[in-house]
Amino acid sequence: QTVVTQEPSVSVSPGGTVTLTCGLSSGSVSTSLYPTWYQQSPGQAPRTLIYTTNIRSSGVPDRFSGSILGDKAALTITGAQADDESHYHCVLFTASGIRLFGGGTKLTVL
Protein backbone atom coordinates (compact mmCIF):
# COMPACT_ATOMS: atom_id res chain seq x y z
CA GLN A 1 0.00 0.00 0.00
CA THR A 2 1.43 3.32 -1.10
CA VAL A 3 1.88 5.95 1.57
CA VAL A 4 2.54 9.68 1.19
CA THR A 5 5.37 10.78 3.44
CA GLN A 6 5.83 14.16 5.13
CA GLU A 7 8.11 15.30 7.92
CA PRO A 8 6.10 15.11 11.18
CA SER A 9 7.56 18.33 12.49
CA VAL A 10 9.89 21.05 11.27
CA SER A 11 11.07 24.29 12.80
CA VAL A 12 12.29 27.54 11.27
CA SER A 13 13.51 30.86 12.63
CA PRO A 14 11.54 34.01 11.87
CA GLY A 15 12.73 35.39 8.55
CA GLY A 16 14.30 32.08 7.62
CA THR A 17 13.65 29.72 4.76
CA VAL A 18 12.23 26.25 5.19
CA THR A 19 11.31 23.46 2.79
CA LEU A 20 8.68 20.84 3.54
CA THR A 21 8.59 17.73 1.38
CA CYS A 22 5.98 15.28 0.15
CA GLY A 23 7.15 11.89 -1.04
CA LEU A 24 5.90 8.43 -1.89
CA SER A 25 6.79 5.26 -0.02
CA SER A 26 7.27 3.62 -3.41
CA GLY A 27 8.10 5.67 -6.45
CA SER A 28 8.71 9.31 -7.25
CA VAL A 29 6.49 12.34 -7.10
CA SER A 30 6.13 14.14 -10.41
CA THR A 31 3.93 16.89 -11.75
CA SER A 32 1.57 14.23 -13.12
CA LEU A 33 0.43 13.58 -9.54
CA TYR A 34 -0.74 17.20 -9.24
CA PRO A 35 0.84 17.84 -5.82
CA THR A 36 -1.28 20.22 -3.78
CA TRP A 37 -0.44 21.87 -0.48
CA TYR A 38 -2.80 22.99 2.28
CA GLN A 39 -2.32 25.02 5.43
CA GLN A 40 -4.48 24.25 8.44
CA SER A 41 -4.78 26.22 11.64
CA PRO A 42 -6.23 24.55 14.78
CA GLY A 43 -10.00 24.19 14.59
CA GLN A 44 -10.12 25.45 11.01
CA ALA A 45 -10.68 23.85 7.67
CA PRO A 46 -7.59 23.61 5.47
CA ARG A 47 -6.93 26.31 2.89
CA THR A 48 -5.11 25.85 -0.38
CA LEU A 49 -1.61 27.25 -0.70
CA ILE A 50 -0.30 25.59 -3.86
CA TYR A 51 -1.98 23.42 -6.48
CA THR A 52 -0.69 21.39 -9.41
CA THR A 53 2.87 21.55 -8.10
CA ASN A 54 3.60 25.25 -8.20
CA ILE A 55 0.56 27.46 -8.76
CA ARG A 56 -0.24 29.71 -5.82
CA SER A 57 -3.88 29.90 -4.87
CA SER A 58 -5.55 33.29 -4.88
CA GLY A 59 -4.44 35.50 -2.00
CA VAL A 60 -1.49 33.34 -0.96
CA PRO A 61 1.66 35.40 -0.27
CA ASP A 62 4.52 34.90 -2.70
CA ARG A 63 6.79 33.73 0.11
CA PHE A 64 5.11 30.35 -0.44
CA SER A 65 6.31 28.40 -3.47
CA GLY A 66 5.96 24.85 -4.73
CA SER A 67 8.30 22.68 -6.77
CA ILE A 68 9.61 19.20 -7.42
CA LEU A 69 12.92 18.55 -5.64
CA GLY A 70 14.46 15.26 -6.63
CA ASP A 71 11.75 12.64 -6.24
CA LYS A 72 9.50 14.68 -3.95
CA ALA A 73 7.16 17.63 -4.08
CA ALA A 74 8.33 20.54 -2.02
CA LEU A 75 6.78 23.56 -0.33
CA THR A 76 9.24 26.35 0.41
CA ILE A 77 8.55 29.27 2.70
CA THR A 78 10.98 32.13 2.18
CA GLY A 79 11.05 34.68 4.97
CA ALA A 80 8.94 32.75 7.46
CA GLN A 81 6.61 34.73 9.65
CA ALA A 82 5.12 33.92 13.03
CA ASP A 83 1.67 33.30 11.59
CA ASP A 84 3.11 30.64 9.27
CA GLU A 85 3.22 28.40 12.34
CA SER A 86 0.62 25.82 11.38
CA HIS A 87 0.04 22.34 10.00
CA TYR A 88 0.79 21.70 6.34
CA HIS A 89 -0.74 18.88 4.34
CA CYS A 90 0.08 17.61 0.88
CA VAL A 91 -2.12 15.51 -1.36
CA LEU A 92 -1.28 13.56 -4.50
CA PHE A 93 -3.57 12.35 -7.27
CA THR A 94 -2.44 8.83 -8.03
CA ALA A 95 -2.70 6.95 -11.31
CA SER A 96 -5.53 4.84 -9.90
CA GLY A 97 -7.61 7.93 -9.20
CA ILE A 98 -7.06 7.89 -5.46
CA ARG A 99 -6.38 11.20 -3.72
CA LEU A 100 -3.72 10.41 -1.13
CA PHE A 101 -2.93 12.75 1.76
CA GLY A 102 0.29 12.72 3.70
CA GLY A 103 0.27 12.69 7.47
CA GLY A 104 0.94 16.41 7.66
CA THR A 105 3.82 18.52 8.95
CA LYS A 106 3.65 20.71 12.03
CA LEU A 107 5.72 23.81 11.37
CA THR A 108 7.05 25.74 14.33
CA VAL A 109 8.42 29.26 13.91
CA LEU A 110 10.81 30.07 16.75
Add this chain to the structure above:
Amino acid sequence: QLHLQESGPGLVKPSETLSLTCTVSGDSIITSNFYWVWIRQPPGKGLEWIGSVYYTGSSYYNPSLKSRVTMSVDTSRSRFSLNLISLTAADTAVYYCAREEYTFRGWFDTWGQGTLVTVSS
Protein backbone atom coordinates in the same frame (compact mmCIF):
# COMPACT_ATOMS: atom_id res chain seq x y z
CA GLN B 1 -19.26 33.08 -3.49
CA LEU B 2 -19.55 29.35 -2.95
CA HIS B 3 -20.55 28.19 0.51
CA LEU B 4 -20.65 24.60 1.75
CA GLN B 5 -22.40 23.54 4.93
CA GLU B 6 -22.30 20.06 6.47
CA SER B 7 -25.21 18.71 8.49
CA GLY B 8 -25.86 15.48 10.32
CA PRO B 9 -25.66 13.77 13.70
CA GLY B 10 -22.80 14.51 16.03
CA LEU B 11 -23.04 11.18 17.81
CA VAL B 12 -23.60 7.77 16.26
CA LYS B 13 -23.54 4.33 17.86
CA PRO B 14 -21.09 1.62 16.78
CA SER B 15 -22.34 -0.62 13.96
CA GLU B 16 -24.84 2.05 12.87
CA THR B 17 -24.84 4.14 9.69
CA LEU B 18 -23.63 7.71 9.37
CA SER B 19 -25.53 9.98 7.02
CA LEU B 20 -24.16 13.44 6.31
CA THR B 21 -25.38 16.09 3.90
CA CYS B 22 -23.53 19.03 2.39
CA THR B 23 -25.65 21.93 1.17
CA VAL B 24 -24.19 23.97 -1.68
CA SER B 25 -25.05 27.65 -2.00
CA GLY B 26 -23.66 30.55 -3.99
CA ASP B 27 -22.99 28.47 -7.09
CA SER B 28 -24.58 25.62 -8.99
CA ILE B 29 -24.00 22.03 -7.98
CA ILE B 30 -24.51 21.15 -11.65
CA THR B 31 -21.11 21.86 -13.09
CA SER B 32 -18.73 19.98 -15.33
CA ASN B 33 -15.79 21.78 -13.78
CA PHE B 34 -15.86 20.30 -10.30
CA TYR B 35 -16.31 17.19 -8.18
CA TRP B 36 -18.02 17.19 -4.79
CA VAL B 37 -15.96 15.61 -2.08
CA TRP B 38 -15.94 14.24 1.46
CA ILE B 39 -12.75 14.32 3.53
CA ARG B 40 -12.31 13.43 7.17
CA GLN B 41 -9.79 14.08 9.91
CA PRO B 42 -9.61 11.98 13.10
CA PRO B 43 -8.77 14.03 16.18
CA GLY B 44 -5.09 14.99 16.16
CA LYS B 45 -4.42 13.18 12.90
CA GLY B 46 -4.07 13.90 9.21
CA LEU B 47 -6.64 14.27 6.47
CA GLU B 48 -8.20 11.31 4.65
CA TRP B 49 -9.99 11.55 1.31
CA ILE B 50 -13.23 9.56 1.47
CA GLY B 51 -14.47 10.04 -2.08
CA SER B 52 -15.43 12.36 -4.91
CA VAL B 53 -18.75 12.45 -6.75
CA TYR B 54 -19.67 14.20 -9.98
CA TYR B 55 -23.04 15.94 -10.41
CA THR B 56 -24.10 13.04 -12.67
CA GLY B 57 -23.61 10.64 -9.77
CA SER B 58 -20.43 8.98 -10.98
CA SER B 59 -18.09 8.55 -8.05
CA TYR B 60 -14.63 7.53 -6.88
CA TYR B 61 -14.03 6.15 -3.41
CA ASN B 62 -11.02 5.56 -1.23
CA PRO B 63 -10.35 1.80 -1.56
CA SER B 64 -9.90 1.54 2.20
CA LEU B 65 -13.51 2.68 2.69
CA LYS B 66 -15.12 1.61 -0.56
CA SER B 67 -17.05 -1.34 0.88
CA ARG B 68 -18.78 0.93 3.42
CA VAL B 69 -19.27 4.21 1.53
CA THR B 70 -21.96 5.58 -0.74
CA MET B 71 -22.02 9.13 -2.03
CA SER B 72 -24.84 10.76 -3.98
CA VAL B 73 -25.89 14.11 -5.42
CA ASP B 74 -29.36 15.68 -5.22
CA THR B 75 -29.33 18.40 -7.86
CA SER B 76 -32.91 19.48 -7.12
CA ARG B 77 -31.92 20.37 -3.56
CA SER B 78 -28.38 21.50 -4.38
CA ARG B 79 -26.79 19.08 -1.96
CA PHE B 80 -24.70 15.96 -1.84
CA SER B 81 -24.54 13.23 0.73
CA LEU B 82 -22.34 10.65 2.39
CA ASN B 83 -23.48 7.34 3.84
CA LEU B 84 -20.97 5.32 5.84
CA ILE B 85 -22.11 1.97 7.24
CA SER B 86 -20.87 -0.32 10.01
CA LEU B 87 -19.29 2.42 12.07
CA THR B 88 -16.54 1.83 14.61
CA ALA B 89 -14.66 4.14 16.95
CA ALA B 90 -12.04 4.54 14.22
CA ASP B 91 -14.60 6.51 12.20
CA THR B 92 -14.68 9.26 14.82
CA ALA B 93 -13.50 12.37 12.98
CA VAL B 94 -14.26 15.82 11.73
CA TYR B 95 -15.99 15.33 8.39
CA TYR B 96 -15.52 18.02 5.75
CA CYS B 97 -17.32 18.48 2.49
CA ALA B 98 -15.42 20.27 -0.24
CA ARG B 99 -15.33 21.10 -3.92
CA GLU B 100 -12.58 19.62 -6.10
CA GLU B 101 -11.36 21.11 -9.35
CA TYR B 102 -11.97 18.66 -12.20
CA THR B 103 -8.80 19.43 -14.13
CA PHE B 104 -6.45 19.60 -11.17
CA ARG B 105 -7.54 16.64 -9.08
CA GLY B 106 -6.63 16.95 -5.44
CA TRP B 107 -7.22 20.71 -5.48
CA PHE B 108 -10.05 21.19 -3.00
CA ASP B 109 -10.68 24.87 -3.51
CA THR B 110 -13.60 25.37 -1.14
CA TRP B 111 -14.29 23.62 2.16
CA GLY B 112 -17.16 23.48 4.59
CA GLN B 113 -16.45 24.29 8.23
CA GLY B 114 -16.48 20.59 9.15
CA THR B 115 -18.67 18.62 11.50
CA LEU B 116 -17.42 16.41 14.34
CA VAL B 117 -18.87 12.92 14.35
CA THR B 118 -18.25 10.76 17.40
CA VAL B 119 -18.88 7.04 17.28
CA SER B 120 -19.70 5.84 20.77
CA SER B 121 -22.32 3.85 22.60
